[in-house]
Amino acid sequence: MNKSKRIFSSVVSVLLSLPLLTGCTSADKTAVSDTADNFLSIVKNGTNEDIEKYASSEVSEGEFVKTFDSEYLKQNFMEGFVSSEIDNETMERVESFCSLFSDMVTDYRISEVTVSKDGIGTVVAMIDTSFPIDVIDNAEALEMIEQEAEVYYAENEEQIVAMYEEKTEEEVENFIYNDMITKIIDVYETLIEEASPETYAITLTIEKNAETDSWYVTGVSSYDDASESNTEIATETATTLESVTSDSVSESSDNVSDVSTTSVSE
Numbered sequence: 001m002n003k004s005k006r007i008f009s010s011v012v013s014v015l016l017s018l019p020l021l022t023g024c025t026s027a028d029k030t031a032v033s034d035t036a037d038n039f040l041s042i043v044k045n046g047t048n049e050d051i052e053k054y055a056s057s058e059v060s061e062g063e064f065v066k067t068f069d070s071e072y073l074k075q076n077f078m079e080g081f082v083s084s085e086i087d088n089e090t091m092e093r094v095e096s097f098c099s100l101f102s103d104m105v106t107d108y109r110i111s112e113v114t115v116s117k118d119g120i121g122t123v124v125a126m127i128d129t130s131f132p133i134d135v136i137d138n139a140e141a142l143e144m145i146e147q148e149a150e151v152y153y154a155e156n157e158e159q160i161v162a163m164y165e166e167k168t169e170e171e172v173e174n175f176i177y178n179d180m181i182t183k184i185i186d187v188y189e190t191l192i193e194e195a196s197p198e199t200y201a202i203t204l205t206i207e208k209n210a211e212t213d214s215w216y217v218t219g220v221s222s223y224d225d226a227s228e229s230n231t232e233i234a235t236e237t238a239t240t241l242e243s244v245t246s247d248s249v250s251e252s253s254d255n256v257s258d259v260s261t262t263s264v265s266e
Contacts, residue, residue: 032121032206033113035215039204040110040125043068046102055217064202064220067133070095070102081181090178097185100192104129121206121215131195136188144187152183 039054046068051060059065066072074095078086086094105127112124135141153160163172205219 028115028119028121029113031215032115032123033110035121035206035217036110036113036123036125036204039217040108040127043127044105044108046070046105053216059217059220062220068101068105070098070100073101074098081177085174085177086181087174087178090181093182093185097189100189104131104133106130106197119208121204123204123206125202125204127200127202129198129200131192132198133200135191135195141187141191144191145184148183148187149180152180 035054039051042048042051042054043065048060048065048069051065055065077094077098107128109126110123111126113121115121160172160176163175167175203221204217205221206215207218208215
């Protein structure tokens with residue numbers, strides 16, 4: 001009987017010590033999952049409001065969050081153009097276009113939650129988007145924009161020459177500039193309308209804040225196409241829109257400048 005009691009006590013002791021050995025409790029996993037869910041919900045809504053409650057400053061102000069922030073996209077998009085030459089109507093088109101990125105995340109699913117013995121959480125989730133994140137940064141878009149610029153000048157050559165006779169050079173160039181920006185946006189919007197939905201995998205690192213005793217996202221360690229089951233580390237990928245828009249818009253604005261310069265020479 002005493003031997004049975006000793007065995008039972010030993011088993012209970014081992015069972016009670018397991019959470020201490022693993023550093024993980026069911027409460028921890030629940031808290032990590034809830035933090036990930038709150039963070040992804042904010043990203044899905046396309047707003048950064050209260051995101052600092054669930055993410056470190058590096059993440060909340062980082063490229064992953066900015067990817068779905070229409071205000072950031074608008075600012076980045078406008079860096080490729082001369083804002084003083086853009087009229088109100090064109091600006092409205094820019095804002096309308098950028099708002100598409102706030103609504104691009106249609107759904108998300110948390111597929112795996114783990115907490116290491118060091119108390120660091122890892123969450124793997126799937127994010128569904130209505131169109132590919134790299135819709136701006138692709139050869140098809142840039143080729144279409146180049147073709148649009150050529151067609152625009154060919155179709156409007158006589159009108160442009162006539163405008164130079166009636167208006168100042170600055171007025172004509174501003175007209176062409178705004179016209180071409182609108183056509184560039186038309187190209188992107190067409191590509192978005194014709195694009196198929198995509199699913200991406202994302203891995204979040206979640207840690208506990210010792211001061212607030214709450215969990216928060218400290219890193220986005222991968223962002224890859226879920227259909228390829230790619231788990232390579234990709235903290236600085238082309239799916240973040242800072243590099244995407246700055247390069248693509250720069251080339252797009254070059255096309256606008258080419259049309260204006262050609263018109264002046266005529």
